[in-house]
Structure formats: structure tokens, C-alpha cells
Amino acid sequence: xxxxLRPIWERTIVLKVEHLDVFYGDLQILWDVSFEVKEGEIVVxxxxxxxxxSTTLKAVSSLLKLANGSIEFQGSxxxxxxxxxxxxxxxxxxxxxxxxxxxxxxxxxxxxxxxTPEAKAKRKETMxxxxxxxxxxxxxxxxxxxxxxxxxxxxxxxxxxxxSLPKLLMLDEPSLGLAPILVMDIFRIVQMINKEGVTILxxxxxxxxxxxMCDRAYVLENGRITLSGTGNEFLNNDHIKEAYLxx
Ligand code: ATP
Numbered sequence: 001x002x003x004x005l006r007p008i009w010e011r012t013i014v015l016k017v018e019h020l021d022v023f024y025g026d027l028q029i030l031w032d033v034s035f036e037v038k039e040g041e042i043v044v045x046x047x048x049x050x051x052x053x054s055t056t057l058k059a060v061s062s063l064l065k066l067a068n069g070s071i072e073f074q075g076s077x078x079x080x081x082x083x084x085x086x087x088x089x090x091x092x093x094x095x096x097x098x099x100x101x102x103x104x105x106x107x108x109x110x111x112x113x114x115x116t117p118e119a120k121a122k123r124k125e126t127m128x129x130x131x132x133x134x135x136x137x138x139x140x141x142x143x144x145x146x147x148x149x150x151x152x153x154x155x156x157x158x159x160x161x162x163x164s165l166p167k168l169l170m171l172d173e174p175s176l177g178l179a180p181i182l183v184m185d186i187f188r189i190v191q192m193i194n195k196e197g198v199t200i201l202x203x204x205x206x207x208x209x210x211x212x213m214c215d216r217a218y219v220l221e222n223g224r225i226t227l228s229g230t231g232n233e234f235l236n237n238d239h240i241k242e243a244y245l246x247x
């Protein structure tokens with residue numbers, strides 16, 4: 001799984017999102033949204049409930065049609081492929097609410113994450129690595145996913161995303177509804193996955209912790225990108241402090 005990364009200043013842009021306009025029916029949700037993610041980065045999208053963060057990830061996954069704009073991943077136009085093909089480009093999306101198959105076992109849920117030819121060929125070794133990252137999943141591999149705790153289900157959702165051997169892993173609020181100790185576990189594992197060379201695009205409400213671990217962040221407000229900067233710049237920004245950190 002380990003990929004060698006170039007130094008951060010030499011890294012190329014892998015995901016380029018330009019001028020997105022997205023509607024649900026007549027209602028415009030995203031307005032001229034542009035951002036980029038470089039190879040090996042952890043990039044965070046922040047924003048209040050309803051700002052359009054999940055909509056942005058769904059657009060990158062080609063689950064939504066764009067009214068305007070383009071989405072390029074490593075030079076290929078994702079907005080021009082069907083959603084089930086996006087995974088073949090190396091982009092995995094772990095959606096909010098996990099979307100597991102509750103009546104299937106942990107192992108069966110993981111297998112479903114590895115259906116592309118490359119992922120299928122490496123299924124055994126990837127699964128071994130997932131079980132090393134998440135020993136609880138190993139202990140519960142024959143259990144139905146629906147019987148797992150919230151934290152374990154989140155681990156399984158991330159594990160299933162990793163089974164596709166993604167180059168870019170998009171995580172939509174992985175800490176939602178979890179006890180603080182599990183939140184720390186999830187973030188620690190996200191950082192480990194990133195250190196192994198997987199680029200991360202993260203949507204989170206847990207702003208303080210996310211800003212300390214990310215390379216860069218963007219703020220979405222009412223469907224528009226209103227601010228961008230490094231994690232450190234955000235931690236020292238008065239608007240961020242007041243609106244998102246409560247200080
Ligand atoms: P949250 O943290 O609450 O999920 P978010 O920033 O991810 O917030 P989105 O889920 O992207 O926000 O929603 C953006 C806006 O689009 C909201 O006003 C929401 O009500 C609306 N919306 C989301 N899904 C649909 C849908 N399927 N049909 C119509 N409107 C929708």
C-alpha cells in the first residue's frame with residue numbers, strides 16, 4: 001500500500017474542481033465552487049450544516065449532474081464519467097451515514113469495496129492491512145455489519161473505501177455521532193492512511209482537531225467558497241476562531 005511521495009513543494013495537483021454550479025431541482029446549492037487538492041495532502045472542507053459540503057463530495061463522485069464547471073482527477077474529467085466508474089480512477093467516497101449493508105458480514109462489506117480488477121487482484125493483502133489498521137473489524141469479521149457499534153461501522157465504512165486502493169479518499173463527517181475517544185482513533189487512522197500515500201479530502205464538523213492535522217482547508221458558506229488557507233492560517237484566523245472554534 002505504501003506509495004513514495006515527493007516533497008510537498010513539488011507535489012502536483014491531483015483533484016481540480018473548477019467553477020461548479022449544482023442544483024437540486026430549481027434550487028441552486030453550489031455557486032462557482034473551485035478548489036484543488038495536491039498529491040498526498042489532507043484537505044478539509046469546513047462549513048455549517050447545509051453549506052453544501054456533502055453536495056460537493058457527491059459532485060466529485062459524479063453522483064450529481066453539474067449545471068456548470070468541471071472536475072478533473074489526475075487529468076481525467078470525472079464529471080464526464082458515470083458514478084460507478086469514478087472508483088476506477090482511484091477516487092473513493094465514504095459517505096455521511098456510512099451506507100453499509102447491515103445484513104451482510106463485515107468481511108462481505110469489505111469485499112464489496114474491492115470490485116475493480118486491480119482491487120480484486122490485491123484483495124487478500126488489502127484486507128490484511130485493513131484488519132491491521134482496525135483490529136476490531138478482524139475480531140468481528142463474521143458478524144453482520146448492522147450489529148456493530150457506531151464507531152465500528154465508521155471503521156468498516158473507511159475500510160470498505162480503502163479496499164478499492166484509492167489514490168484519493170473522500171470522507172464525509174467520519175466523526176459524526178462518535179464518542180470523543182473514538183473520534184481520536186478515527187483521526188489517527190486517517191493520518192496513518194495519509195502517511196501511506198493516500199490523498200484525503202475530508203468534510204468535518206470537528207473543526208479544531210481537523211485543522212491541526214490538515215495541510216489546507218476551505219470554507220463553504222451558503223454554497224460558496226469564502227476562504228482558503230493552511231490549517232495553521234485557519235487556526236489563527238479571527239473569522240474561523242469566532243465562527244467555528246467558538247473563541
Ligand atoms: P450537513 O453537514 O448538514 O450535511 P452540508 O454542508 O453537507 O451539511 P449538504 O448536505 O450538501 O450540506 O446540503 C446543502 C443544501 O442542499 C441544504 O440546504 C440541503 O437541505 C439541500 N439538499 C441536500 N440534499 C438535497 C436533496 N436531495 N434535495 C433537495 N435539497 C437537498
